[in-house]
Amino acid sequence: MSRWIYLLKRVLMSIPVLILGTTITFLIIRVGPLDPAAAIIGPSGNPQTYQAIRNQLGLDKPIWVQYYHFMINLFTFHLGHSWVINSGTSAYVLILQYAPRTIWLGFWSVLIALFVGIPLGFYAGMNPNTPSDYLASFGGIVWRAMPNFWLAVILLSVLSQSQKFFFGFDWLGWLVHTNVVGPPDLSHLSNPTNLLAAIKKIAPAALVLGSSSMGNEMRIGRTAVLETINSNYVETARAKGVPSRKIFWKHIFRNALIPLIPVITGEAFILLGGSVLVETVFGINGLGYLFFQATIQGDLPLIGALMFIFILLLVVVNILQDLLYTIVDPRVGYEET
CATH class of the missing domain: 1.10.3720.10 (MetI-like)
Structure with missing residues (x-):
C-alpha cells in the first residue's frame, strides 16, 4: 500500500469522528443552558423583543432543522457570523x-x-x-x-x-x-x-x-x-x-x-x-x-465554529501521528497500522 493510499484511508476513517464531534458540539450548545437571545437583549429586554430575536436567529425552528443547517454550514466552511460578542462580524x-x-x-x-x-x-x-x-x-x-x-x-x-x-x-x-x-x-x-x-x-x-x-x-x-x-x-x-x-x-x-x-x-x-x-x-x-x-x-455560531476548528485540528494531528510512526519506525508497515 502506498503512503498516499494509506493517508486517504486515514482521512476517510476520520470523517465519522468529525461528524460525531460536531454533533456532540451541537447538542451541547443548542440543547444546553446557553441562551443567546437573552444575552443580546440583556436584563432590561421584554418578552416580545426576546421572542423576536429568537425568531430572527432561527432558534424557534425544530431541533432537527437547526442541526441540518448547523452541519451543512460547518462542513461547507460557512462558519457564520457572531451573534453576541461582535454582532454581524464574520467568524x-x-x-x-x-x-x-x-x-x-x-x-x-x-x-x-x-x-x-x-x-x-x-x-x-x-x-x-x-x-x-x-x-x-x-x-x-x-x-x-x-x-x-x-x-x-x-x-x-x-x-x-x-x-x-x-x-x-x-x-x-x-x-x-x-x-x-x-x-x-x-x-x-x-x-x-x-x-x-x-x-x-x-x-x-x-x-x-x-x-x-x-x-x-x-x-x-x-x-x-x-x-x-x-x-x-x-x-x-x-x-x-x-x-x-x-x-x-x-x-x-x-x-x-x-x-x-x-x-x-x-x-x-x-x-x-x-x-x-x-x-x-x-x-x-x-x-x-x-x-x-x-x-x-x-455566542452559538462562534462556539460552533471554534469547536469545529479544534476538532478538525485534532483529527489532523492524529493522522500526522500515524504517519510519523511509519517514518520513525520502519518496522511499522502501512498494512499493520
Whole structure:
C-alpha cells in the first residue's frame, strides 16, 4: 500500500469522528443552558423583543432543522457570523484576529517542551542513577504535577513582584520593558526590539502551557532511553566496536523517539485545553480567550465554529501521528497500522 493510499484511508476513517464531534458540539450548545437571545437583549429586554430575536436567529425552528443547517454550514466552511460578542462580524474575521496570538503562544510552548523536555530526558537516561538523573527525574515529576491554572496564577504573582522575590531583579524592565499581563504585540516582528518584546511577553504563558508536556517528555524520554540502551541490538553494536556516538544517533535516539511521538503530537490537545485557562490568566486574548467569552455569552455560531476548528485540528494531528510512526519506525508497515 502506498503512503498516499494509506493517508486517504486515514482521512476517510476520520470523517465519522468529525461528524460525531460536531454533533456532540451541537447538542451541547443548542440543547444546553446557553441562551443567546437573552444575552443580546440583556436584563432590561421584554418578552416580545426576546421572542423576536429568537425568531430572527432561527432558534424557534425544530431541533432537527437547526442541526441540518448547523452541519451543512460547518462542513461547507460557512462558519457564520457572531451573534453576541461582535454582532454581524464574520467568524472568519474574529478567528483571524485572535489566532496569531494563540499560534505565537503555541509555537513557543511546544518549542520549550521539545528543546528542554526531550534533551533532559535523554540525558538522564544516558546517565542513570547519577545526581543529574535524579534532578531531571524529580523536575519532570514536579512540572507534570503542577496544574496549569495554579502555575499560571503563581507565576503571574511572582513576576509581577519580581523585585521582592528575586532580590531586586526587575522582570518587567529586563532587556525591554513589558507587562506580565496582556496580549503580545506581533506587529513589525522584523524589528529586533519588537521581536524580543513579543518573546518576553509570551514566555511566562508559554512556560506554563508547555510545562505539562515538558514533564511527560522528560519522564518518558528517560524510560525509553533506558529500555533502548539495554536492548540486544545495542549490545551487539557495542560488541562490534561501534563508536558510542554512532550507537546513540543510529540506534538509541531513533528508537527512543517512538514512544515520544504520541506525547509530542498530544501537545496539540494540551494547547487547546490549556490555552483557555492560560490565555485568560495572562490576558493573551487569543482563541482560548475568544472561546471562553463566546461560551459565557452564548455566542452559538462562534462556539460552533471554534469547536469545529479544534476538532478538525485534532483529527489532523492524529493522522500526522500515524504517519510519523511509519517514518520513525520502519518496522511499522502501512498494512499493520
